[in-house]
Amino acid sequence: MSSSLEVRNTLDGKKQEPSRPARTQGSSASPRWSWRSIQRIKGASFTWPFVVGFAVFTILPVIVGLAQSLYTSKTSGLGFGAATVSFAGFDNFARGLVDPVFWDSMLRVSIYAVVIVPVIQVVSLVLALLIDAVQRRIANRFRLILLVPYMIPGIVATMIWIYLYSPVVGPLKPFLGFFGLDVDFFSGSMIWVSIGNLALWGAIGFNMLILYGALQAVPREIFDAARVDGASEFRIATSIKVPYVQASLVLTGLLSIIGTLQIFAEPTLFRSISPETITKDFTPSMVIYNQAFQVGNLNYAAAQSIILAAVVGVASVIIYRLTKKVDS
Amino acid sequence: MTLTSVTADSPRTEEEVQKSVLKSRRRPRPKNIREADDSSELNGRRGGSRMVVIIGLVLFALYSIGPAWWLIVSSTKTKEDLYTTDAMWFANFSLFDNLSSLFTYQDGIFGVWMWNSTLYAFAGSIGHTLVSLAAGYGLAMYSFRGKGTTMGFIIGSFLIPGALLTIPSYLLFVQLGMYDTIWAMIIPAFFSPFAVYLAKIYAEGAVPGELLEAARIDGAGEYRIFFQIAFRLMTTAGATIFLLHFVGSWNAFFGPMVFLRGADKWPVMLGLYSWLQRGTDSTVDLTGLVITGSLVATIPMVILMIAMQRYWRSGVAMGSLK
Numbered sequence: 033m034s035s036s037l038e039v040r041n042t043l044d045g046k047k048q049e050p051s052r053p054a055r056t057q058g059s060s061a062s063p064r065w066s067w068r069s070i071q072r073i074k075g076a077s078f079t080w081p082f083v084v085g086f087a088v089f090t091i092l093p094v095i096v097g098l099a100q101s102l103y104t105s106k107t108s109g110l111g112f113g114a115a116t117v118s119f120a121g122f123d124n125f126a127r128g129l130v131d132p133v134f135w136d137s138m139l140r141v142s143i144y145a146v147v148i149v150p151v152i153q154v155v156s157l158v159l160a161l162l163i164d165a166v167q168r169r170i171a172n173r174f175r176l177i178l179l180v181p182y183m184i185p186g187i188v189a190t191m192i193w194i195y196l197y198s199p200v201v202g203p204l205k206p207f208l209g210f211f212g213l214d215v216d217f218f219s220g221s222m223i224w225v226s227i228g229n230l231a232l233w234g235a236i237g238f239n240m241l242i243l244y245g246a247l248q249a250v251p252r253e254i255f256d257a258a259r260v261d262g263a264s265e266f267r268i269a270t271s272i273k274v275p276y277v278q279a280s281l282v283l284t285g286l287l288s289i290i291g292t293l294q295i296f297a298e299p300t301l302f303r304s305i306s307p308e309t310i311t312k313d314f315t316p317s318m319v320i321y322n323q324a325f326q327v328g329n330l331n332y333a334a335a336q337s338i339i340l341a342a343v344v345g346v347a348s349v350i351i352y353r354l355t356k357k358v359d360s
Numbered sequence: 361m362t363l364t365s366v367t368a369d370s371p372r373t374e375e376e377v378q379k380s381v382l383k384s385r386r387r388p389r390p391k392n393i394r395e396a397d398d399s400s401e402l403n404g405r406r407g408g409s410r411m412v413v414i415i416g417l418v419l420f421a422l423y424s425i426g427p428a429w430w431l432i433v434s435s436t437k438t439k440e441d442l443y444t445t446d447a448m449w450f451a452n453f454s455l456f457d458n459l460s461s462l463f464t465y466q467d468g469i470f471g472v473w474m475w476n477s478t479l480y481a482f483a484g485s486i487g488h489t490l491v492s493l494a495a496g497y498g499l500a501m502y503s504f505r506g507k508g509t510t511m512g513f514i515i516g517s518f519l520i521p522g523a524l525l526t527i528p529s530y531l532l533f534v535q536l537g538m539y540d541t542i543w544a545m546i547i548p549a550f551f552s553p554f555a556v557y558l559a560k561i562y563a564e565g566a567v568p569g570e571l572l573e574a575a576r577i578d579g580a581g582e583y584r585i586f587f588q589i590a591f592r593l594m595t596t597a598g599a600t601i602f603l604l605h606f607v608g609s610w611n612a613f614f615g616p617m618v619f620l621r622g623a624d625k626w627p628v629m630l631g632l633y634s635w636l637q638r639g640t641d642s643t644v645d646l647t648g649l650v651i652t653g654s655l656v657a658t659i660p661m662v663i664l665m666i667a668m669q670r671y672w673r674s675g676v677a678m679g680s681l682k
Contacts, residue, residue, distance in 0.1 A: 074582040075502025079510060082495035085551030089532075090517055090525065097528035159420055165413045176666075177421045180428050183665040185611040187629040188654040191636060192427045195434070201647065203430065203447035237424060265409055294523045297613040304637040317523050317614070324527050325618070333527050341524035348519060 101125065101335035124335035133313045134336055138343065140224075141315050145292040148228045153285050155232060156239035157277070161269050163240065164247045175244070179237045186234060190301045193230045198305070218306035227298050239284050246280040247273055282355045286348060293344050296321070316340045435655040439648045458652040470653055472624055473631035477657070479542065480627055481609040484549035489602040491550045496559020496597070497590055501567060514553040522614070530618050544619040545627070549609060555601045562597035563590070599671040603664070607672075610661055628657045 104120035128134060159178065163171045181189065196202040197217035208215050217226040250273060258268050296317035303310040312326070313319045320340065324333035426448075433450055434442060435458060441451035462470050499507060529548070533539040538547070567590050575585045591598075616630045623634070632653050639646030665672065 071582060072502060072504040075498050076504035076506065078498025078502070078586065079495040081491050082551055082556055083510060085491065085548075086513065086517075086553065089529070089548040089551050090520070090553070091513075093525045093528035093532055094520065095528075096531055097524060100528065100531065158416075162413050162416050162420070166410075166417070170414075174417050174421060176669075178424050179665075180424050180662075183662045184428060184658050185629060185661055187611065187613055187633065188431075188658050189427070191632065191650060191654050192431050194636075195647070195651065196427060196430060201434070201442055201447065206447075233423065233427065236420075290521060294521050296523075300613075301633060301636065304633075320523065320527065321614075321618070324530070330527060330531065337524045337527050341521050344521045344523075345519055 097334045097337060100331050101338055103331050105329075105331055120331070124332050125339065127332065128335045128339050131336075134316065134319050134339075137313055137316050137319050138340075141293055141295060144224050144228065144295075145289050148231055149285055149288045149292060151228070152232055152235045152239060152288060153281055156236045156284075157243055157274070157281065159236055159240040160243035160247055160277070161273060163244055164273065165265065165269075175241070178240060181234050182237045182241075184234075187297060187301065189234050190230060190298050193226070193233070194301060194305055197226055218302070218309055220309050223302065223306070223309050227295075227302065230298060231292075235288070242280055242284055243277050246277040250276045282352075285355075286351055289351060290344055290348060293347065294340070316343075431651065431655055431658070435652045437648075439645065442648060442651075455652075458648060459656070462649055462652045462656065465649060469623065470628070470631065470649075470656075473626055473628040474657070476542075476625060477610055477627040477629070478660075480545040480549075480612075481606045483546045484609050485602045485606045487546070487550040488552060488555060488605045489598050492552060492555035492559045492601050493563075493591065493594055493598050494586070495556045496561075497563045497567070497586060497594065499556070499560045500563035501569065501572060501590070514557055517553045518557075526614065526618055533619055539619060540621045540625065542625060545609075545612075545616065545625075549605065552605070555605065558601060559594070559597050563594060566593050566597070596671065599668065603668050603671050606664065607661060628653070632657065 101124050102120060102122070103117050104123060105117045163174060163178075166174070184192070196204050199205050199216075204217070205215065216222060254272055255268055258272060263271070294317050295315050299310050299314045299318060303312070303314070312322045316336070317340070320333050320336045323336060324330050430448060433448060436453050436455040437445065437451050438454045438457070441454075445451040499511065530539065533544050538544045571589060571593075572585055575589055580588070610627075611629060612627065613629050613633070616627050617633075620626055620630070623631070626634070632650055635646045635650050635653065639650060
């Protein structure tokens with residue numbers, strides 16, 4: 033794209049250079065600048081607001097975070113008087129790398145992510161295949177209903193499920209009690225299942241939409257050819273449709289893992305119901321929040337943020353590599 | 361021309377009469393492959409598997425709307441009925457009482473939160489859309505020094521997890537005097553690498569270079585070309601970017617929790633959370649208020665998403681297929 037544009041620009045440049053500068057840009061520019069380089073600068077200037085904002089609100093925080101993590105701040109005695117800030121090198125990282133509270137939370141969330149993300153992917157795929165198997169008119173109707181969870185804000189969804197799980201106002205406990213099951217959704221053994229169900233509920237509609245979009249791009253002739261060869265609808269789904277949407281599956285899976293490792297809102301809301309199960313250090317993001325704003329150690333929190341970012345980055349690369357290997 | 365339009369329309373009306381003679385006679389020579397596939401599902405031979413598919417979809421549909429149904433039902437109940445009556449069906453209708461207590465509790469703080477959410481979402485999304493469209497357009501249509509670097513940073517920043525930025529951003533906002541002001545919710549929202557990426561991909565497809573050349577020959581300046589021509593060609597991308605950010609802003613939780621202190625500046629999600637928290641650890645029972653408040657905070661989103669379906673779907677497609 034860009035190279036063809038360049039060619040086009042040079043062609044036009046040659047053609048029009050003599051007449052251009054005087055008419056349009058000539059008035060503001062000094063004569064030694066060709067109209068083409070002015071055009072380039074103007075083109076670049078479209079990106080300037082973004083570049084400046086990106087530098088201030090993304091690059092700068094990364095630098096500030098890196099710098100902060102290298103210092104340590106100590107308040108004297110009982111916390112009166114100004115804190116003394118001193119350079120600590122990699123002390124915060126050394127502490128973070130062996131902090132059992134932090135790594136416990138990381139392990140907890142990693143196990144959860146490794147289980148829930150594939151579950152969401154598989155269920156979304158099944159849903160997309162089901163939708164793809166009915167006529168358009170019916171599909172459209174179901175699609176809107178299945179997207180209802182996507183339209184409900186995440187915090188509201190979490191609250192709804194908290195109440196649904198609740199033994200006092202929720203219908204789920206009596207419903208399961210009817211089958212002789214006594215389930216405490218907020219107990220230590222069930223809490224991840226409860227949060228996982230909430231995540232599944234919120235994610236399948238949207239993921240289905242992405243996968244359905246990818247399925248629509250599959251040339252329909254292939255299905256007809258397969259039918260002529262005697263393939264069943266199920267076989268068509270597993271052997272033709274699924275391989276076609278693998279790339280989309282990888283993309284959505286990767287994004288889900290990155291998001292899941294940073295999970296904060298859902299457990300924080302659940303914590304207000306069952307603080308004894310969900311401790312203040314339940315997930316890495318909660319550890320960081322707690323460290324920064326309850327304990328007040330921003331330097332250590334910054335170091336933990338960087339460690340979390342590194343873990344997320346390494347996880348992304350590993351998953352990307354693995355899925356590429358599977359593809360080839 | 362007439363032929364194609366007839367075949368495109370006919371399945372819609374005919375689906376009602378699924379096994380009509382007309383249909384089976386038409387099938388051998390379908391004009392459109394897509395429709396041929398649709399009609400083949402109607403084949404009686406596959407009736408059994410079709411049943412399974414429909415049952416599966418109905419179960420998923422129930423799972424999807426059940427919780428939403430519960431929210432609607434519960435918000436019409438009195439405080440007492442909430443605990444005593446069947447959770448999935450209506451009891452004494454007191455939605456309007458609930459609404460009035462929702463908007464009068466604590467001097468109407470809920471109304472303030474709703475207003476804050478609306479303000480942050482609108483102001484943030486407008487700036488976000490303008491900045492992203494301009495940058496995406498610039499990156500797609502021009503070649504200039506630093507373009508490659510900018511794209512590199514944009515793609516690279518997709519890998520930066522939000523968790524990394526939150527604490528340093530807090531420190532930065534304190535330094536800039538933005539902490540605990542509405543600006544902390546609005547200005548940083550303008551700059552999103554992902555939206556720029558979407559805008560760039562869209563501009564590459566929707567804005568023809570020849571058109572820009574023609575406009576230049578007619579004497580239009582680069583900025584005029586953008587605002588009068590390209591901007592209009594990019595309205596779909598603009599609406600998508602606007603909508604995606606609007607929704608994201610409405611649902612935001614971690615950011616407001618870190619960057620805002622005063623309850624009068626909170627968006628509605630943070631406010632509802634504070635009620636959920638208080639309702640459980642003190643003697644006041646705010647459950648009814650949280651439920652009604654959740655419904656009120658959800659309605660604008662649902663209306664917006666249904667009205668603008670076309671746009672966020674195209675956003676989904678842009679994000680996944682390109």
